[in-house]
Amino acid sequence: MTEYALEFRSYSYGYPGSGGKALKNINLKIKKGTFVGLTGPTGAGKTTFIKSVNGIIPHFEGGTITGDVQLQGLDTRTLNTAQISRLVGTVFDDPEAQIVCLDVEQELAFGLENLGVAPEEMEQRIHTALNQTGIAHLRTRSTRSLSGGQKQRLAIAAALALRPEVLVLDEPTSELDPMGSKEVFQVLKHLNLQHGITVVVAEQKIELLAAYCEELVLLKEGEMVLSGKPREVFGRQEMKHLGVGLPEVTELALRLKAHSRELPVQLEEGLQYCCDLLAQQRRVAL
Numbered sequence: 106m107t108e109y110a111l112e113f114r115s116y117s118y119g120y121p122g123s124g125g126k127a128l129k130n131i132n133l134k135i136k137k138g139t140f141v142g143l144t145g146p147t148g149a150g151k152t153t154f155i156k157s158v159n160g161i162i163p164h165f166e167g168g169t170i171t172g173d174v175q176l177q178g179l180d181t182r183t184l185n186t187a188q189i190s191r192l193v194g195t196v197f198d199d200p201e202a203q204i205v206c207l208d209v210e211q212e213l214a215f216g217l218e219n220l221g222v223a224p225e226e227m228e229q230r231i232h233t234a235l236n237q238t239g240i241a242h243l244r245t246r247s248t249r250s251l252s253g254g255q256k257q258r259l260a261i262a263a264a265l266a267l268r269p270e271v272l273v274l275d276e277p278t279s280e281l282d283p284m285g286s287k288e289v290f291q292v293l294k295h296l297n298l299q300h301g302i303t304v305v306v307a308e309q310k311i312e313l314l315a316a317y318c319e320e321l322v323l324l325k326e327g328e329m330v331l332s333g334k335p336r337e338v339f340g341r342q343e344m345k346h347l348g349v350g351l352p353e354v355t356e357l358a359l360r361l362k363a364h365s366r367e368l369p370v371q372l373e374e375g376l377q378y379c380c381d382l383l384a385q386q387r388r389v390a391l
């Protein structure tokens with residue numbers, strides 16, 4: 106058994122009829138249980154990356170591939186779509202578009218019925234998925250009455266009920282306010298830490314990526330231009346030219362140019378950083 110949930114091996118992909126490549130020579134290994142944030146400017150290839158993991162590419166889109174994408178050591182081209190959907194759960198950007206049933210419980214049962222899960226196991230899976238995403242209290246609610254954040258948590262719960270090893274999410278907070286966005290990332294972090302689920306989330310909100318992700322992957326024009334821990338990635342010179350922006354506290358610290366200190370990427374770290382700098386200045390002044 107491989108230690109990697111996901112592996113891109115010299116992977117390039119071009120959409121049918123397009124001359125160019127939407128992804129170019131991607132080499133990336135993601136260990137099981139990692140929380141990965143995928144970002145980059147518009148057109149960078151984030152959605153194409155997600156579709157290459159959940160099997161939409163090549164099984165529905167066609168196109169040209171060189172290299173391969175491996176899920177738990179198996180090539181996505183040789184796995185069929187049913188096999189891939191048991192390994193990978195997907196959540197899209199628009200919570201409205203992916204919810205098909207009238208109430209929360211039906212929504213969770215829908216995917217399980219399609220998989221032919223027995224009724225007693227279905228009940229257990231629904232119960233677990235609702236608890237894992239913190240929406241057990243919404244079980245009997247109409248899906249229409251949910252907030253955007255609650256809808257996205259339901260979409261995550263529906264994906265989880267199918268017991269995937271990997272969860273991929275394509276800009277799941279793009280339709281949500283800051284509170285809903287945070288709710289979604291808190292649920293993802295919980296699933297990752299408590300249940301060992303590998304999470305790959307395409308996201309533009311850099312503060313969320315800084316606060317929750319263990320690894321960042323930056324794409325630009327189909328190429329993987331940077332990858333690593335958020336703190337390392339944000340400290341790289343190349344970040345200035347990628348059109349991605351930095352967390353405000355990181356930006357501030359870089360302007361203050363206190364290079365000997367560890368770069369802050371979250372608000373609390375930024376506050377500590379400023380306090381330490383002020384204390385240092387006072388000592389020098391005395």
Ligand SMILES: Nc1ncnc2c1ncn2[C@@H]1O[C@H](COP(=O)(O)OP(=O)(O)OP(=O)(O)O)[C@@H](O)[C@H]1O
Binds near residue numbers: 123127
């Ligand atoms: N169905 C398609 N057919 C042809 N080209 C496509 C198709 N879908 C995407 N592309 C092209 O592939 C490239 C990568 O697109 P992709 O949607 O993966 O980027 P993205 O980073 O998700 O962008 P965004 O942030 O705007 O959603 C772009 O140049 C885009 O125009």
